Amino acid sequence: MTAPIKIYGPSFSTFVRSVMMACELKGLAYEVTTEVNGEEVGFHTAGHKAIHPYTKFPVLLTEQGPIAETVAILHYLENAYGGTPLYPTDAFAQAQVEQWSGISGIYVDFDIVRKVLLEFIFPKGENGSVRMDKVEAALPKVESALAIVAEQLADQPYLCGDDLTAADLILIPIIDYIEKADVGKPRVAEHANLLAYINRIRKEAFAKDILS
Ligand SMILES: N[C@@H](CCC(=O)N[C@@H](CS)C(=O)NCC(=O)O)C(=O)O
Incomplete structure (x- = not known):
């Protein structure tokens, strides 16, 4: 079974919710987490800054590394996983x-x-x-x-x-x-x-x- 996609941030955040809904639409298993590489990372800490230079969320934690910014994450999910399209081709x-x-x-x-x-x-x-x-x-x-x-x-x-x-x-x-x-x-x-x-x-x- 493929590991669920990890979304760093709190689930009440509007932008975290945007990414959660994209995963739902595409049928991708995901989890919303405050851990990075198995370690708890508090918001606005150095660990958070290491994955988002402005300590914002969401950050998508991929095997290739973190992806910050909702629009970049949505594009990544579209390109990496296909499924229900989020962008038209025209x-x-x-x-x-x-x-x-x-x-x-x-x-x-x-x-x-x-x-x-x-x-x-x-x-x-x-x-x-x-x-x-x-x-x-x-x-x-x-x-x-x-x-x-x-x-x-x-x-x-x-x-x-x-x-x-x-x-x-x-x-x-x-x-x-x-x-x-x-x-x-x-x-x-x-x-x-x-x-x-x-x-x-x-x-x-x-x-x-x-x-x-
Ligand atoms: N441009 C960012 C905005 C992200 C953003 O502002 N997220 C809010 C949560 S909805 C946040 O990180 N708030 C905490 C803070 O500003 O310190 C994106 O699209 O991901």
């Missing part, structure tokens, strides 16, 4: 997937995860309180990020058209979290297509256990 269509992977993983992530959700997960206010002033100030950008992805999604089943791609895998965990978060009002629900998209994906085999 050059323009592939560039669209790269474009929406970048937009989701950089700007949407920043406006929704970094600026708002992380305030709730790791509160930095006095006595461990959530800095609601920071959250309030960040909400307009949450709204514009959601509007941008809802507009791109339009009436398509997936972000880049009829087929699920790597761009969806990057976006899905972010939308899942913000839809569940209590940030004043149901913000995803303001975009019926985005709400229908995330609710449909939550039931799909590749996602249901990961997003639960």
